[in-house]
Amino acid sequence: MSNDWDVIIVGGGAAGIAAALRLTASSLSTLLLEASPRIGGRADTVNVAGHALDLGCGWLHSADRNPWVDIAEASGFAVERRRPAWNQQYRDLGFPPGDQDASDDAYAAWHGRLLSDPPRSDCAADALEPGGRWNAYLQAMSGYISGVGLEQLSIADYLAYDTASTRNNWRVPAGYGALVSSSLPPGVALRLATPVEAIGFDAARVSIATRAGRITARTVIITVSTAVLTGGFIRLPAELDDWRHAAASLPLGRNEKLFLEIVGDNPFEPETHVIGDPRKPSTGSYYIRPFGRPVIEGFFGGEGAEALAAHGPAAGFAYAIDELAALFGSNVRRSLRPLVVSTWSRMDHIGGGYSYALPGKAEARVTLARPFDGRLFFAGEATETHDFSTAHGAYQSGMRAADEVMAALRPSAP
Template sequence: MNDSEPDIAIIGAGAAGIAAARQLSANNLSVVMLEALQRPGGRSWTHQSPVGPMDLGCGWLHSGGRNPWTRLAEQAGYEINRGPSAWGRQFRNLGFAKADQSEAWSAFDRWSKRLAIIPPASDRASEATEPDSPWTAYLQALSGYISGDELERISARDYAAYHEASTEDNWRLPAGYGTLIAASLPTDVQLHLNMPLQALSLDQQRVVLETQHGVLRPRAVIISVSTNVLAGETIRWPSALDPWRQAASDLPLGNNEKLFLEIIGPSPFEPETHVVGDPHDPATGSYYIRPFGRSVIECFLGGAGARNAAAEGSDAAFARAIDELTGLFGHSVRSQLRPLIASDWTRTASIGGGYSHALPGQAEARLILGQPLEDRIFFAGEATHRTDFSTAHGAFQSGVRAAQEALAALGNPAAAY
């Protein structure tokens, strides 16, 4: 490494780390970034395929009108698709009658309102469901997509905070969200890929970072690893970070995975349509068909469905997805679907899952996780944001905030971004 005593080291080159690097790069400080993966972007990753770019991680500019990545995309000349999504509409009502769709969405709407207006005393989101409702399994499927876990493990307060802050602007980047995020890393930041942090400790003056290629001793560190990594054992952390590690364990990553199926030849799959595999199965897939007119189907798995994919492997996950689509569109489509690529976030050691949710009673852990330690260690990442957690724009905002805190601690004015 060229600089073993930089001013600031950033651990993790995901959306939060990149946002922090952008904030720091204009302040005449030496900045080193360590990334365990062989690419920047973290949980944002656009796979370039012959069929077109495919986002295996975040793929939508949620709350697009106020999303800072929207502005960066505009400045960089990326095309933004601001059209409506096909979510919430079952193509030709296949396997999900129109009246049933209306009832299911009404059940979800009532549940969401109860969380906001009369949240359960236990803070357990499952206790806001209606007893004996025929749509509880559907709500569990939605909870898997939204939070990556079952309603029994979701904080009602945490969910309501996100729901209140979010908007209906869900936009897309044909070039890929991961493409934008990775391309936004400043060129003057010293990036080291495939270099996982092994241990962090503190001496009297500096933070000591141990890697397989040597030791760095920065003046300050911004940690933007996932909550599962912070709470886990892959990195040796000092006991001083125990409160932060406990907060991280109270904000676990849910399970979310994506599969892409290539469509071969003529088929009944129409562009920009959507189906849910089985609205009565909590582990069912959500299928976005031919996004941007491309010959692919994007399958999104959450909660139980994603855990099954991680436990059984991608071959079994592809087979289950094809079975669900065949059940809706007919046996003839089986020969028209070919597995293309699948994510494996759960078993990626430097990540460990999808995105964070607060366990019941633990929404305040986000405040704890975002606090600095001794004005030397600062924390960023979607899990540190009170309302925009689980998103790339929440990660961005947290990276800017952590960088400003680090600049102030080092005696540099935090430049307006």
């Protein structure tokens, strides 16, 4: 296989796959390098106990304008358009209707202050009601949405996503990760388990150092996460300091999932949902029997995800079962068996869930998306100004970067 290419794509997640899809329309020789043994990045469907489970992204957010919907249907993947049960607490367990109304009112009041009178600090926590009864609930919501507590969250960034969202969220029964990973064009050269160690410049070429040797290209599209860009995993030249600083302003939030299998007699109804304890910022969000399958998907963000990562899978499963037993009764313990848990924050080639902007740093997304010298181009969900934190945002960024590459390499008119 050649070691000199027109385009090298670094990272085989949704952005890298999208760039590869776009570049197949050109005559440019293209190589995709992926650090892990699989493609898909933060889209990862695993098959456990006969169930297709998404450890990463699982919902087609803003589905009515999400390009993965058309890709799914063109590729023979079914799309489930049923509305999620997120805003419902099954049988009001542990969350009486009066408290649900009060927490909704607290969220609406906080959100209204972001819109009408945002603090000059651009810090989302500064819009909380001092000592507010439902502040812990708002922190839990921030963990699910952004992967971080409100103290670290830019208001401008949060509102950019919130305003752009269409609130339509659909699913792929076969798995969002399966859809993303199956979308890599067969004609694109791929090297798995090939982490990039350094990027440099060699005359008119870009030099890529890997464990398998040196590769060169006319252009490179970098799609890795902000945690990888700032974590020293790839040595970057000093000319890219602005991009590295931008990435540091867009850290990855903490988001993890775990799945429990349901066995025997149990009270769990299909397509229902509960929050473990709405008074704790570390609480889990539990989607019960998605698609009617005998599983419960536990989703943890921010403080809850940090605890899961710090204490390990066994403690995470125990915590989730304790929360469910507190709602459904201790007898459910015999019906719940650990299946699988994600470890995004522990993966060197990923390093967390999805990006958020620190207060005052929302514009870093624009900086991170800028090309450098007509040779380096940047993609990935963190480079999107409105659809960050999503697989469709990553897809759009990959398409944009591929278009920039093709424009840069287009022969000049005589």
